[in-house]
Amino acid sequence: MTLKITINVFSALFATMILASCGGASDSTEVDGLPTYIVNIESTPHYFGVDSDINIDAVAQVQNGTDTVASDIYGFEYEFGTSYQLHVWQLEIAASDSSSGISTELVEIISATPDALGTSYKYDNVELSGNPFTEESAGVYGFYQYVFLCADNVDCDALVAIADSGGLVNIEFEYTGGDVPITLVWWN
Numbered sequence: 001m002t003l004k005i006t007i008n009v010f011s012a013l014f015a016t017m018i019l020a021s022c023g024g025a026s027d028s029t030e031v032d033g034l035p036t037y038i039v040n041i042e043s044t045p046h047y048f049g050v051d052s053d054i055n056i057d058a059v060a061q062v063q064n065g066t067d068t069v070a071s072d073i074y075g076f077e078y079e080f081g082t083s084y085q086l087h088v089w090q091l092e093i094a095a096s097d098s099s100s101g102i103s104t105e106l107v108e109i110i111s112a113t114p115d116a117l118g119t120s121y122k123y124d125n126v127e128l129s130g131n132p133f134t135e136e137s138a139g140v141y142g143f144y145q146y147v148f149l150c151a152d153n154v155d156c157d158a159l160v161a162i163a164d165s166g167g168l169v170n171i172e173f174e175y176t177g178g179d180v181p182i183t184l185v186w187w188n
Contacts, residue, residue, distance in 0.1 A: 034089055037064060038087065038110075039061065039084070039085070039086040039087075040063075041070050041078065042058060042083055044058070044080075045058045056144045056145070060073060062088070065088075065090045065104075066104075071145070073105065073106055075105055076109075079181060080146045080181055081114055081115045082112050082115070083113050085109075086106060087110060089107055090103070091105070114177065116175070120172060123170070123172075125168045127166075127167075128163055128165045129166055130164065132144055133159050133160050133163040134163065135157070141159075143173075147180050148180060148184050149176065149183040150183065151174075154185060154186065171186070172186040173185065
């Protein structure tokens with residue numbers, strides 16, 4: 001019985017991958033005979049905190065489907081500071097404990113709209129545990145999965161040094177565009 005369920009899950013996933021590779025989506029609500037859903041993703045990721053399974057991510061609101069987060073949409077790469085409208089498929093899949101889950105897969109990016117340069121993103125009471133701030137490479141830092149630059153008057157190295165101290169900080173990023181689209185402009 002378990003083998004049959006596993007084969008069915010793999011068959012469904014394989015069919016989904018084949019269909020995803022076929023042609024682009026139109027404005028209809030079906031692609032290759034499967035229903036699609038419209039997803040809206042805001043440009044500002046939400047900070048959920050260290051007690052959550054997801055510390056920070058952009059909420060993906062699915063019209064007539066199951067809401068998710070940007071990082072759980074297969075085939076899609078979210079960029080901080082850009083809002084999106086997508087077509088996706090959502091398929092119910094069997095999990096290992098005989099429960100079911102939802103798999104969300106990108107069909108088409110309908111629109112991607114970057115914020116205006118200088119747009120501010122503030123996060124209050126960011127917990128300094130589990131190293132939310134890291135140095136990724138020379139001059140490039142990380143806030144969980146998002147990379148950022150450091151403004152000239154901001155000491156990002158000091159923030160990285162206290163990243164697992166157990167305290168709280170308030171931070172502010174600005175949208176600056178480019179390969180690393182946000183810059184840390186203030187923290188305390």
